[in-house]
Amino acid sequence: MNVIDITEKLNSFNQYWSPKVIAELNGQHVKVVKLLGEFEWHFHEHEDELFWVIRGTLVLHFRDKSVELKSGQMCVIPKTVEHKPVAKEECEVILFEPAGTLNTGNLNNERTVSKLEEI
Amino acid sequence: MNVIDITEKLNSFNQYWSPKVIAELNGQHVKVVKLLGEFEWHFHEHEDELFWVIRGTLVLHFRDKSVELKSGQMCVIPKTVEHKPVAKEECEVILFEPAGTLNTGNLNNERTVSKLEEI
Numbered sequence: 525m526n527v528i529d530i531t532e533k534l535n536s537f538n539q540y541w542s543p544k545v546i547a548e549l550n551g552q553h554v555k556v557v558k559l560l561g562e563f564e565w566h567f568h569e570h571e572d573e574l575f576w577v578i579r580g581t582l583v584l585h586f587r588d589k590s591v592e593l594k595s596g597q598m599c600v601i602p603k604t605v606e607h608k609p610v611a612k613e614e615c616e617v618i619l620f621e622p623a624g625t626l627n628t629g630n631l632n633n634e635r636t637v638s639k640l641e642e643i
Numbered sequence: 644m645n646v647i648d649i650t651e652k653l654n655s656f657n658q659y660w661s662p663k664v665i666a667e668l669n670g671q672h673v674k675v676v677k678l679l680g681e682f683e684w685h686f687h688e689h690e691d692e693l694f695w696v697i698r699g700t701l702v703l704h705f706r707d708k709s710v711e712l713k714s715g716q717m718c719v720i721p722k723t724v725e726h727k728p729v730a731k732e733e734c735e736v737i738l739f740e741p742a743g744t745l746n747t748g749n750l751n752n753e754r755t756v757s758k759l760e761e762i
Contacts, residue, residue: 527710528717549691549719572668591646598647600668622669
């Protein structure tokens with residue numbers, strides 16, 4: 525039962541699109557990630573995914589609409605729903621999702637992070 | 644896939660110790676709660692629980708130690724671990740835990756909120 529400080533965790537790395545695990549509970553991971561630029565369209569077959577913006581602005585594109593998330597705002601993406609995250613400027617995000625969720629979902633490419641670092 | 648604004652959710656109610664559900668995913672609930680004063684010692688038999696302080700300061704007492712959480716800090720309490728939350732001044736907290744988790748855990752008393760409001 526240690527104190528997990530989000531700012532401290534975010535200040536400990538610089539990579540983009542590389543989620544780091546900061547907590548695990550009930551088979552779920554809490555992750556922090558820094559985003560900049562465009563990510564691929566993808567979906568998660570079995571996992572709902574929560575994006576929570578801590579700093580900056582994140583646009584989540586869906587096939588039929590887009591939502592813009594600013595600091596203190598979150599969005600749940602149900603499993604199977606295609607999405608494309610875009611950050612025009614650097615943003616910092618918390619993810620809640622089941623342990624084992626791949627960042628690229630149904631895709632396996634050079635951006636896939638299959639072994640997540642715990643920080 | 645709507646935008647969930649945490650400040651807006653927190654500004655929509657005034658009760659203390661009454662968690663409100665703001666999102667559900669993978670059988671888990673994201674809740675907001677306002678805390679002031681002392682809560683009972685309790686534990687959750689089957690659920691790990693995450694406390695994340697948004698505003699203010701929360702002290703989590705355990706039988707062998709205490710941790711103080713300020714804004715931007717979180718703590719995971721594993722199932723079966725007794726804890727007693729204390730907020731000397733009002734604080735605002737996000738909870739992440741399985742749907743069905745009772746606020747009073749193993750206790751059932753006048754502070755138990757068995758039917759959670761979704762906001």
